[in-house]
Amino acid sequence: MRRCSSGCGNVRAQAHTLEAVAAGVVLLASVVFALQVTAVTPLSASTANQHIENQQLATAQGVLAAADENGALERAARYWNASTGSFHGLAPEASYTRTSQVKNTTLGRMLVRAFDPRGVIFNVYFTYQTTSGVERQRFIYRGEASDHAVTAVRTITLYDDEVLYDADEQPTTNTVNGTGNFYAPPTSTEGLYNVIRVEVVLWRM
Amino acid sequence: MADVTTRSRAQMLLVGALALATIFLLLSLLLNSVIYTENLATRRSNVGADSATTFRMDARTGVGDTIEYANRAGDRNYSSRYADYETNLEEWRRLRSNFSATNGRYTNVTLKSGYEGTRIVDDNASSTMVPLPKNKTRWTVAPDVKSRRLALDVNVSTGTATSASNVASDLSSGDPDIFRVVFDDGTRTAVAVYENSSSSALELLVYDYASGEYGSCEAPNGRVDVFRQLADGQYCDPLSAVSPSGAHDVNIRHGDQVTGTYSLVVDRLETPLRNSSNQATYSNHCTAAFAADDTSAPYTTPAIYSTTVRLEFASVDATYRTTERVAPAERGDSPVDPRFVSLSVNETTAKNFTVTWEVSDPNGDLDMIQTELIAGGNVTETESQSLNGSSANSFYEVNTNESGPYDIVTTVHDDAGNQRTLTERHREGDNPGCPP
Numbered sequence: 051m052r053r054c055s056s057g058c059g060n061v062r063a064q065a066h067t068l069e070a071v072a073a074g075v076v077l078l079a080s081v082v083f084a085l086q087v088t089a090v091t092p093l094s095a096s097t098a099n100q101h102i103e104n105q106q107l108a109t110a111q112g113v114l115a116a117a118d119e120n121g122a123l124e125r126a127a128r129y130w131n132a133s134t135g136s137f138h139g140l141a142p143e144a145s146y147t148r149t150s151q152v153k154n155t156t157l158g159r160m161l162v163r164a165f166d167p168r169g170v171i172f173n174v175y176f177t178y179q180t181t182s183g184v185e186r187q188r189f190i191y192r193g194e195a196s197d198h199a200v201t202a203v204r205t206i207t208l209y210d211d212e213v214l215y216d217a218d219e220q221p222t223t224n225t226v227n228g229t230g231n232f233y234a235p236p237t238s239t240e241g242l243y244n245v246i247r248v249e250v251v252l253w254r255m
Numbered sequence: 256m257a258d259v260t261t262r263s264r265a266q267m268l269l270v271g272a273l274a275l276a277t278i279f280l281l282l283s284l285l286l287n288s289v290i291y292t293e294n295l296a297t298r299r300s301n302v303g304a305d306s307a308t309t310f311r312m313d314a315r316t317g318v319g320d321t322i323e324y325a326n327r328a329g330d331r332n333y334s335s336r337y338a339d340y341e342t343n344l345e346e347w348r349r350l351r352s353n354f355s356a357t358n359g360r361y362t363n364v365t366l367k368s369g370y371e372g373t374r375i376v377d378d379n380a381s382s383t384m385v386p387l388p389k390n391k392t393r394w395t396v397a398p399d400v401k402s403r404r405l406a407l408d409v410n411v412s413t414g415t416a417t418s419a420s421n422v423a424s425d426l427s428s429g430d431p432d433i434f435r436v437v438f439d440d441g442t443r444t445a446v447a448v449y450e451n452s453s454s455s456a457l458e459l460l461v462y463d464y465a466s467g468e469y470g471s472c473e474a475p476n477g478r479v480d481v482f483r484q485l486a487d488g489q490y491c492d493p494l495s496a497v498s499p500s501g502a503h504d505v506n507i508r509h510g511d512q513v514t515g516t517y518s519l520v521v522d523r524l525e526t527p528l529r530n531s532s533n534q535a536t537y538s539n540h541c542t543a544a545f546a547a548d549d550t551s552a553p554y555t556t557p558a559i560y561s562t563t564v565r566l567e568f569a570s571v572d573a574t575y576r577t578t579e580r581v582a583p584a585e586r587g588d589s590p591v592d593p594r595f596v597s598l599s600v601n602e603t604t605a606k607n608f609t610v611t612w613e614v615s616d617p618n619g620d621l622d623m624i625q626t627e628l629i630a631g632g633n634v635t636e637t638e639s640q641s642l643n644g645s646s647a648n649s650f651y652e653v654n655t656n657e658s659g660p661y662d663i664v665t666t667v668h669d670d671a672g673n674q675r676t677l678t679e680r681h682r683e684g685d686n687p688g689c690p691p
Binding site for chain 2: 069070073074077081087101120121177204206207219241242244
């Protein structure tokens, strides 16, 4: 190894600096690259996670199936006060918003039990057909749905001679066709009154 | 540590930086693998099948509701009920397919066939649950039937309030004065409704005679849907024990303790069912346990027991076709037993009876029909005919030299060993009409 006398330190110092700069650049480039290449997908952990949406949809479909089985859907669709022309305990065109109101019906209680502990909010709509198209009646409205809401749907049928339910979910003597102010109009002259689609919209708070 | 000179230190810096860079790249590769794995793991399969399954569930409910509507509204004959079912189902199909069309899906329902049965109804809420014309505490509402949808709305009008355990022990040891519906398929299961002494509200108890086990549910309004396992619209777990296998008897005990309504749909046709129920309750097929028409209770009416429909579904992701048999609130298998369409026994000449019969079988495996003439407690004459297929009708004669009264017992068998029997008692010279 040649002994370096004077002037050599400068060259070596510049080489050291150059190598340090190169090392820094390599490190910086790798960090930037690593950060940029990370895939942020809809499945990244956040409230908008697709997995959570799938879970909510499956849970809602299960609750709707159980509600259909024990008649809670039918009772909710016919939870109409013929004398006021609205759902029980509400003004016309209003819908249930507070949890205490929502729990008046069996369907509301089932949905609250399934979703409130998980921090998931739901709206329930009754969609029906008229001569001029499809219309939507709010049943439970607890807020404006976020962009990541999911909807679970189930269809039920109303017949002319089926009775309305009172505030305690007991059958009354008013029939669906006999009230004249029911939210859905009759669609045919046959015994079938209308087909109602129950939509449950859910999203995370 | 090695003796590090300035030249080696500089190389180590570069090598160290390269090593860190490689580690960062590997970490990002690892992170991406994790994200992709989670993506794969939570990928939903059968996305197209979801909507097809929803349609199938909706169609089963829609067809079932239409059957129930056709059974309760309209004229009391099967063809007019089936025509009502057809027109209402077409309406349902039209409305439901409008909903599907808004989502770009095609759905269709085509009717295939219907199976006739009988609906036994007491729709007079202020009457007790006893048969006509006598106030019998033990009667067979429907003998040897396959039943579905037993819906009761009961009000306990007499009797003392009691508790579930008392009712169970009373049932095991005797015949207490408590209203109950007893299903007998070889082993008996009872559904009793009574007033609970501590809560003063109505309660229902399901009691299994074979094992002595019981369970109870509250039913303050007395509404019970037995095969749907609902008590006042809430799920009642003990009712899942009521699951008679095959053909069974439906009996009511102490119907005088309650008032209310009930409705039961069975797979036998109206006239043979009525004769059979009279025979089982009064040992005489002529004493009518049911009213002649629907102005009094209880009465019978032809009804749709089940129907078969063809469902079609098509969307961008999936095409789905299936044939569904719908029998609302039926537990267990579909009916397999042969049944009588009609039976008439006429004494054409002295001690000579012409038995004119028509039978059918849901599986198409009729085997044979046999009539026994019993006089003085012994079978004095037997006549039989072998059968096959799903329906048959003919007649034959049985005669005897013995003197009456005669019990004429006609039994139809199928290849699987199932059978149904009709019994008539005749006296000499009682033709025509229903003898005493």
